Amino acid sequence: EPEVTQTPSHQVTQMGQEVILRCVPISNHLYFYWYRQILGQKVEFLVSFYNNEISEKSEIFDDQFSVERPDGSNFTLKIRSTKLEDSAMYFCASKRQGNEQFFGPGTRLTVL
Amino acid sequence: SQELEQSPQSLIVQEGKNLTINCTSSKTLYGLYWYKQKYGEGLIFLMMLQKGGEEKSHEKITAKLDEKKQQSSLHITASQPSHAGIYLCGPTYGGSQGNLIFGKGTKLSVKP
Numbered sequence: 001e002p003e004v005t006q007t008p009s010h011q012v013t014q015m016g017q018e019v020i021l022r023c024v025p026i027s028n029h030l031y032f033y034w035y036r037q038i039l040g041q042k043v044e045f046l047v048s049f050y051n052n053e054i055s056e057k058s059e060i061f062d063d064q065f066s067v068e069r070p071d072g073s074n075f076t077l078k079i080r081s082t083k084l085e086d087s088a089m090y091f092c093a094s095k096r097q098g099n100e101q102f103f104g105p106g107t108r109l110t111v112l
Numbered sequence: 113s114q115e116l117e118q119s120p121q122s123l124i125v126q127e128g129k130n131l132t133i134n135c136t137s138s139k140t141l142y143g144l145y146w147y148k149q150k151y152g153e154g155l156i157f158l159m160m161l162q163k164g165g166e167e168k169s170h171e172k173i174t175a176k177l178d179e180k181k182q183q184s185s186l187h188i189t190a191s192q193p194s195h196a197g198i199y200l201c202g203p204t205y206g207g208s209q210g211n212l213i214f215g216k217g218t219k220l221s222v223k224p
Contacts, residue, residue, distance in 0.1 A: 031210060041216065042214050043155070043214040045212060045214075091154055100145060100159075101212065104154055108195045
C-alpha cells in the first residue's frame with residue numbers, strides 16, 4: 001500500500017542553522033501539506049501546496065519557512081534560521097482531490 | 113475561544129467497554145475527519161464525514177456528523193488495548209484548501 005515517507009526521522013541542529021525536511025508524498029496525489037506538533041501540544045497546520053504554489057499558510061509559516069517541490073516526487077520544508085521554539089515533530093501529508101489526507105511518520109526536529 | 117473542542121481530554125476504560133468521544137466546532141462544518149495518533153508517530157486516517165447526519169463504521173468504530181449542532185461523535189464498541197492512542201478530529205471549513213485544524217485530541221487508554 002502506498003504511503004507518505006519522510007526523512008530524516010530525527011534531525012538535531014544548532015540554533016540559527018538551516019534545516020531541510022524531506023517528504024515523498026504518494027505518487028498520484030496533488031495536494032501537499034506540512035503540519036507541526038510541539039511536544040504535548042496539538043497538531044498545527046503550517047502550509048498547503050497545490051499546482052506548484054502555496055495555496056494557504058498559517059501564521060506560524062513566516063519568512064523563515066519555505067516549501068518546494070523540486071522534482072516530481074519530493075516535497076521539502078526549509079527553515080532558514082532555526083530557533084529553539086522550532087523544535088517539534090513535523091508531519092507531511094498528501095491527498096488527492098476531495099479525499100482524506102495521508103500523513104507521513106514525521107520528522108522530529110530538535111534545535112539546541 | 114477555541115474553534116474546536118474535544119471531550120473528554122483523556123479517558124481510561126476497561127477492555128470490553130464502550131466509549132464515546134465528542135468533537136464540537138464553533139464554526140460551520142463542511143466536513144470532518146477522524147484520525148488516531150500513537151505517541152511519537154504519524155496520524156492514521158480513520159474516517160471522513162462529509163454530510164450532515166452521515167454515519168460511518170469501520171470495524172468497531174462508528175463516527176457520526178451532526179452539522180446542525182456542529183459536532184461529531186466517535187464511538188468505540190467493546191474497546192481493546194489496540195484502540196489506545198490519541199484521537200483527533202479535524203474539521204474542514206469552507207474556503208480552505210482542505211487543511212485540517214485539529215483539536216487537542218482525546219487520549220484513550222484501555223486497561224486489559
